[in-house]
Amino acid sequence: MSLVHDQSYRRYTGARRPIGRAWIVILRTTLGALFARRPLIGLLLLSWVPFLVRTVQIYVVESYPQAVEVLAVSPRTFRDFIDFQGLFAFFVTIYAGSGLIAGDRRVNALQIYLSKPLLRTEYIAGKLGALMVCLALVTLVPAVMLLIMQVLMAGNLALHRAAPGLLPAVLLASMLRIVVPAMVMVALSSLSTSSRYVAVMYAGLLFVSEALYGVVARATGSTRVAWLSLPRNLDVVTDAIFRLPSQHDAPVVLSALVLIAFVVASIVVLERRVRGVEVVA
Amino acid sequence: MAPNTRRFLFGSALVVAAGLCTGLVAYYSGVLPSRQVVRGELAFIPADVAAVAYADVRQIMDSEFRQRLRSALPAAGSEKDRMLEATGIDIERDIDAVVAGLQGDGTPGGIAILRGRFDRSRIEAAALQHGAVEEQYGGYAMLVGRPHTFDDGTSSHRLAPSVAFLGDGLLGLGDADELRRAIDVSVSGESLSAAPDMMRLIDDVSGTGDAWFVARVARMTRQPGLPEQVQNQLAGVEWLAASANIDRSVRGRVRAEARDDRSAEDLRAVVNGAVAAARLFAGQDQRVTAALNSLQASGSGRQVELAFELPPSLLELLEARAAAAMSPGPAAGH
Amino acid sequence: MEQATPRPGAGPAGTGVLAASMRVFDLSLGRMLWSRRTIFTALVAGLPVVVALVLRTLLAFEVPVMQGGVTGPVVFGLMFWGFVVRFAIPVLAVFYGTALIADEVEDRTITYLFTRPIPRASVVLGKYLAYLVCATSVLLPAVVLTWLLLAPIDGALAASFPDLGVDLVIVVVGFVAYGALFAAVGTIFDRPLLFGLLFVFGWENLALALPGQLRRASVAHYLQGLVPHAMPADTPLDVLQRAMTGAPGVLECALGLGLVTVVGLLIAARVVSNREYVLEH
Numbered sequence: 001m002s003l004v005h006d007q008s009y010r011r012y013t014g015a016r017r018p019i020g021r022a023w024i025v026i027l028r029t030t031l032g033a034l035f036a037r038r039p040l041i042g043l044l045l046l047s048w049v050p051f052l053v054r055t056v057q058i059y060v061v062e063s064y065p066q067a068v069e070v071l072a073v074s075p076r077t078f079r080d081f082i083d084f085q086g087l088f089a090f091f092v093t094i095y096a097g098s099g100l101i102a103g104d105r106r107v108n109a110l111q112i113y114l115s116k117p118l119l120r121t122e123y124i125a126g127k128l129g130a131l132m133v134c135l136a137l138v139t140l141v142p143a144v145m146l147l148i149m150q151v152l153m154a155g156n157l158a159l160h161r162a163a164p165g166l167l168p169a170v171l172l173a174s175m176l177r178i179v180v181p182a183m184v185m186v187a188l189s190s191l192s193t194s195s196r197y198v199a200v201m202y203a204g205l206l207f208v209s210e211a212l213y214g215v216v217a218r219a220t221g222s223t224r225v226a227w228l229s230l231p232r233n234l235d236v237v238t239d240a241i242f243r244l245p246s247q248h249d250a251p252v253v254l255s256a257l258v259l260i261a262f263v264v265a266s267i268v269v270l271e272r273r274v275r276g277v278e279v280v281a
Numbered sequence: 282m283a284p285n286t287r288r289f290l291f292g293s294a295l296v297v298a299a300g301l302c303t304g305l306v307a308y309y310s311g312v313l314p315s316r317q318v319v320r321g322e323l324a325f326i327p328a329d330v331a332a333v334a335y336a337d338v339r340q341i342m343d344s345e346f347r348q349r350l351r352s353a354l355p356a357a358g359s360e361k362d363r364m365l366e367a368t369g370i371d372i373e374r375d376i377d378a379v380v381a382g383l384q385g386d387g388t389p390g391g392i393a394i395l396r397g398r399f400d401r402s403r404i405e406a407a408a409l410q411h412g413a414v415e416e417q418y419g420g421y422a423m424l425v426g427r428p429h430t431f432d433d434g435t436s437s438h439r440l441a442p443s444v445a446f447l448g449d450g451l452l453g454l455g456d457a458d459e460l461r462r463a464i465d466v467s468v469s470g471e472s473l474s475a476a477p478d479m480m481r482l483i484d485d486v487s488g489t490g491d492a493w494f495v496a497r498v499a500r501m502t503r504q505p506g507l508p509e510q511v512q513n514q515l516a517g518v519e520w521l522a523a524s525a526n527i528d529r530s531v532r533g534r535v536r537a538e539a540r541d542d543r544s545a546e547d548l549r550a551v552v553n554g555a556v557a558a559a560r561l562f563a564g565q566d567q568r569v570t571a572a573l574n575s576l577q578a579s580g581s582g583r584q585v586e587l588a589f590e591l592p593p594s595l596l597e598l599l600e601a602r603a604a605a606a607m608s609p610g611p612a613a614g615h
Numbered sequence: 616m617e618q619a620t621p622r623p624g625a626g627p628a629g630t631g632v633l634a635a636s637m638r639v640f641d642l643s644l645g646r647m648l649w650s651r652r653t654i655f656t657a658l659v660a661g662l663p664v665v666v667a668l669v670l671r672t673l674l675a676f677e678v679p680v681m682q683g684g685v686t687g688p689v690v691f692g693l694m695f696w697g698f699v700v701r702f703a704i705p706v707l708a709v710f711y712g713t714a715l716i717a718d719e720v721e722d723r724t725i726t727y728l729f730t731r732p733i734p735r736a737s738v739v740l741g742k743y744l745a746y747l748v749c750a751t752s753v754l755l756p757a758v759v760l761t762w763l764l765l766a767p768i769d770g771a772l773a774a775s776f777p778d779l780g781v782d783l784v785i786v787v788v789g790f791v792a793y794g795a796l797f798a799a800v801g802t803i804f805d806r807p808l809l810f811g812l813l814f815v816f817g818w819e820n821l822a823l824a825l826p827g828q829l830r831r832a833s834v835a836h837y838l839q840g841l842v843p844h845a846m847p848a849d850t851p852l853d854v855l856q857r858a859m860t861g862a863p864g865v866l867e868c869a870l871g872l873g874l875v876t877v878v879g880l881l882i883a884a885r886v887v888s889n890r891e892y893v894l895e896h
Contacts, residue, residue, distance in 0.1 A: 308772070
């Protein structure tokens, strides 16, 4: 004779945490699931290769002053480093982010999550936080580590005295390249139940906007239209943060506004798509 | 297959077919006339020439680029005056188009067939004044000039600069023997139409620009005075074709056909390297950079192609340089 | 007398691979064509048409958008490079190709396909043919429309028509080769999309910019060698690729693309025929 489980309504008997802290649970479980994937670990390790290369550059410059002519370390070095990490950030965003909400929507887990004492914002914050942690590991952390390595190898703060805004610039530029892609990817992830579809949509957004910029820039003979491309907007704003001359004629304010528009649009999408009850017409 | 799927595929195929038909109609109605325009002139060019060149003189003279070039390089006007004085032909007013055939192989001969509106009496007066004599050959009137001995440094040649009236609005210029031969080939049919390889390239470039040029490179490189380095670089090239469209700017395309895939790859490497080097070493001048950015190398198989554009802004640079060169010494230094 | 057990991939006698493939093709085409995937494909394919329409409209109102002597055929060439060769063909091939079998596994419907009395290889082949028809039927009209809109701007349809013919062949050949490659990838790897995107945006870009023969290990080398339009050079990577890339001959391109196609399809058919699919619960 087998046991018959009681399927009727039961009260929640677990401990109730105060509102606003449940996102940590989502963050922890999502990160656990992500770091269980070997390809992601491989990708994260691979993304530290440029850090090693730059560290060698700094070592050579500090050890052999004549190398300054060719390998000078300046704020542009850090700006270029953050720019290069964008390639790894792209793959990490796709691999770690495409299934964040799409996976839950696919197995109808969203309704189950939101039937618990968990706010929608907490759910989104947890998912977003997981992706941001992954992105920080390929952008912010290596960039800050590189700054530390520079200070340790130089044995002085000459670079920081010459460019006092370098540390805030590195932090701000890295955060920009974490927040915008993470918001866009999480929003796209909420639009579909297929992580593959989400990944291709994100790649499409980046590369189609870039191709559009390429065509319009060549036709008009001007780089003022850099605002058409998501990656170029990041470049323009990053150049402004580092106070370096931009390679594009696009107004910084316009590029910043486009990036803000992407973030706002992502919030609107998330607000509409992440709901406990889905009304089917 | 579901009906809506069938409809979608049919619609898609219809769009592609309609586009291709439009292109085909445009291709056959758009390219043939330009070929026919030069057909009359090409009938006088012998099949064994090393190079053929064509220029729509009217279009080029009327172009904005030419107008600006004239103001940038006023010295070019003296050439026009010399031509008028020697032949009685005003380049800017009389000529619509010109087709030239060059002999190559170190032979200085060649003829030019001009199409336009020519004042025969003025041309005859100018020629006779320079000692030319009238002659009839193959039913055409010729003005045969006094022979001159021409020394190119390696050998001397005897040439008699002459003019032939080849029909309504057609005028031949060149050595008397070359003109007689041109009249012969127009009758015997041994003109360019008997050179299918050359005609294939002419068909390709005619209609793509206001001026074009097709050459058998091996014969052109035997010209005396050509640097050995250039001869070596061109050793693997069999054919060279170029065309240019001249309006506000000059948009051109140079196409080389190598002897084999290996030679083509070598040439592509040289061209790509040169383009990349030019970009790297280009100065800060936006106008030069814009011209360099327009350089686009491409091609596959035995073909190597280089597209370029000389924008109007480049003329500004030319004007500035010309002004600097013509200004008095001390002022230029400041 | 012991009866021989048929191999899992073999079909019953009388059901030829080709006939069975055509049945799978017929079944898959409608499903593939009327899916969300086609919406994405249509968006990607439609963008150049929209850009061309906008350019024509602006020029009709005498807005000086085309600067520096850029003509319609030049803009069409740029669009063909930016939108079609470098993005649409590889990405759509990744999108469709990796999903040929993965979708059936993900939806747990592969069991039903394999219970039918047809060789397993015909499932791959039929779906591959459906993908080819689906992708080309969306992209080819878009290329033709873009050409019709752009080529007459300061140019002539007649002069650029031969190049259009080559462009259309490139689209078909590109889908054939990339599709076969990613069909194989989709049958071998558990997460084929990441591999596909890494190949397209990582490996191929790197291989084309490196000296030596590494570029021959990419599909782009053979496909881009056929493109009649000038390769754009907007970024340092583009300039490097253009300097390093010796355009291969037509015969080499045909051989390279043919080899990729045949090997890709053989691997995909073999893996599907021999693999035991255990669906996760």
